[in-house]
Amino acid sequence: MITLGSNEQRACCTPGKGLERRRAPRTPRPNGRPSRLAGIAALVFAIGAVAGCSRGGNEGYVSNMHVPVLVAKAVRKTVADEIHAIGKVEAHSTVDIKAQINGQVLEVHFHEGQDVKKGDLLFTIDPRPYQAALLQAQANLAKDQAQLAQAKADYERYAYLLKKRVGSQQQYDQALAAYQGLKASVAADEAAVQTAQVNLSYTRIHSPIDGRTGNLIVHAGNLVKANADTAMVTINQIRPVYVDFSIPEKDL
Structure with a gap:
């Protein structure tokens, strides 16, 4: 505690409490200028002491404050070089779906923009x-097969008669020609059956790849032609995709 003052009053400075004035008992003092100067000096000294006490208290408060910070352990690792470029995404493969036969589209089994799997049914043409x-x-195949069986029996009979010298060579030759001709007819009929089966299978159009359908060009009720110039729909394979971009030579 610091006590300052003259004969008339005293100033007391206590840390943490500031300046406190206390009156002192009055004592007779002679009138004069030196007493006034002493009082002014005492007041200035008291103000300086109070300011010093205030600064000391604030510095102690600031020194006790804690500022949170973030720290991290320094490590060494490889940093990849990055090059920014503008590119264009392209489908891995694109398939134009076209009809392989002529006919009327009865039903469409997908929507535009739909993801389809390989083998999914896309269109049904009137079968x-x-x-x-x-x-x-x-x-026709069944008829020719029956005739072939008869021709084979005739051929074998005339061959036996010719061997026994009972039948004529002409009859044998005619039976052989009929038998071979019907064998060829049966083979042609079998091919026709296979062709008809293939054409019938073309009435159901399936997706050849996994992908996403584009704009639907042909709707139910439309007539389509085999291998038309315009595709019925386009399917784009988007998994995976290609990205086409250019890089300046200085960045390589």
């Missing part, structure tokens, strides 16, 4: 004409 063609080819 009735191709079912009839298959039945006709199968009937």
Whole structure:
């Protein structure tokens, strides 16, 4: 505690409490200028002491404050070089779906922008004409197979008679020609049946790849032609994709 003052009053400075004035008992003092100067000097000294006490208290408060900081352990590792460029994303593969037969589209089994899997059904074309063609080819095959069986029996009979010198060579030759001709007819009928089966399978168009469908060009009820110039729909394979971009030579 610091006590300052003259005969009339005293100033007390206590740390943490500031300046406190206390009156002193009055004592007779002679009038004069030196007493006033002493009082002014005492007041200035008291103000300086109070300011010193205030600064000391603030510095102690600031020194006790803690500022949080973030720290990290320094490590050494490889940093990849990055090059920024503008590119264009392209599909891995693109397939144009076209009809392989003529006919009317009965049903569309997908929506535009739909993801499809390989083998998913896309379109159904009216199969009735191709079912009839298959039945006709199968009937022709059955008829020729029956005739072939008869021609084979005739051929074997005339061959036996000729061997026994009972039949004529002409009859044998005619039976052989009929038998071989019907064998060829049966082979042609079998090919016709296979063709009719393939055409019938073309009435159901399936996706050849996994991908995403584009704009739908042909809708149900439209007539389509085999191998038309315009695709019925386009499928883009997007997994994976290609990215086409250019890099300046100075960055290589």
